[in-house]
Amino acid sequence: DTAVSQTPKYLVTQMGNDKSIKCEQNLGHDTMYWYKQDSKKFLKIMFSYNNKELIINETVPNRFSPKSPDKAHLNLHINSLELGDSAVYFCASSQKPGTSRGNSPLHFGNGTRLTVT
Amino acid sequence: AQSVTQPDIHITVSEGASLELRCNYSYGATPYLFWYVQSPGQGLQLLLKYFSGDTLVQGIKGFEAEFKRSQSSFNLRKPSVHWSDAAEYFCAVGAFSSASKIIFGSGTRLSIRP
Numbered sequence: 001d002t003a004v005s006q007t008p009k010y011l012v013t014q015m016g017n018d019k020s021i022k023c024e025q026n027l028g029h030d031t032m033y034w035y036k037q038d039s040k041k042f043l044k045i046m047f048s049y050n051n052k053e054l055i056i057n058e059t060v061p062n063r064f065s066p067k068s069p070d071k072a073h074l075n076l077h078i079n080s081l082e083l084g085d086s087a088v089y090f091c092a093s094s095q096k097p098g099t100s101r102g103n104s105p106l107h108f109g110n111g112t113r114l115t116v117t
Numbered sequence: 118a119q120s121v122t123q124p125d126i127h128i129t130v131s132e133g134a135s136l137e138l139r140c141n142y143s144y145g146a147t148p149y150l151f152w153y154v155q156s157p158g159q160g161l162q163l164l165l166k167y168f169s170g171d172t173l174v175q176g177i178k179g180f181e182a183e184f185k186r187s188q189s190s191f192n193l194r195k196p197s198v199h200w201s202d203a204a205e206y207f208c209a210v211g212a213f214s215s216a217s218k219i220i221f222g223s224g225t226r227l228s229i230r231p
Contacts, residue, residue: 040223041205042221042224043221043224045218045220092161105163108160110159
């Protein structure tokens with residue numbers, strides 16, 4: 001009965017490769033996110049999708065391309081991986097901000113640790 | 118621009134002692150405030166949230182936080198910590214907006230001394 005699940009948990013790959021991380025939520029939420037956590041534990045939002053529509057797109061290299069086939073899924077594809085992409089990537093979901101007052105806390109997956117060598 | 122500051126990078130307290138983790142925010146409107154906890158190798162779990170009303174908020178695992186608008190603070194407290202409370206704690210701020218994004222502080226690592 002996992003609420004937000006992401007796969008894989010660990011991903012080790014070489015520079016220049018292309019990889020994808022998958023995320024699924026069964027909470028019935030409308031909004032999904034990708035966050036990046038660096039080696040110093042700093043969490044930074046990358047993207048936000050509401051019902052398959054891109055809402056937030058922070059200053060992220062266009063090698064990163066999110067894809068939302070439906071509102072329960074938000075996948076992250078990364079092209080031409082670089083050493084600096086090594087981090088833990090968290091998927092999260094919430095009710096749509098600005099609608100159900102008090103229901104906007106994020107629910108996180110357990111993260112995908114990406115190591116680029 | 119909104120921001121969150123957690124001035125303490127690492128805190129060590131003895132088991133059974135009281136705890137206070139500091140959080141200061143900068144926000145142009147009425148903020149929504151959160152505290153999350155991250156155990157090693159895990160995602161973030163919501164401890165508590167403040168949206169409006171009573172400024173003293175109760176959360177899970179015996180934690181509470183107090184919103185002080187005059188000080189732009191939302192400090193997390195627990196009267197008596199347990200060894201299982203050792204983790205990374207994140208304060209976060211958001212807004213009631215369709216384009217809202219939740220901004221996280223840099224985290225405070227809590228260690229428990231036996």
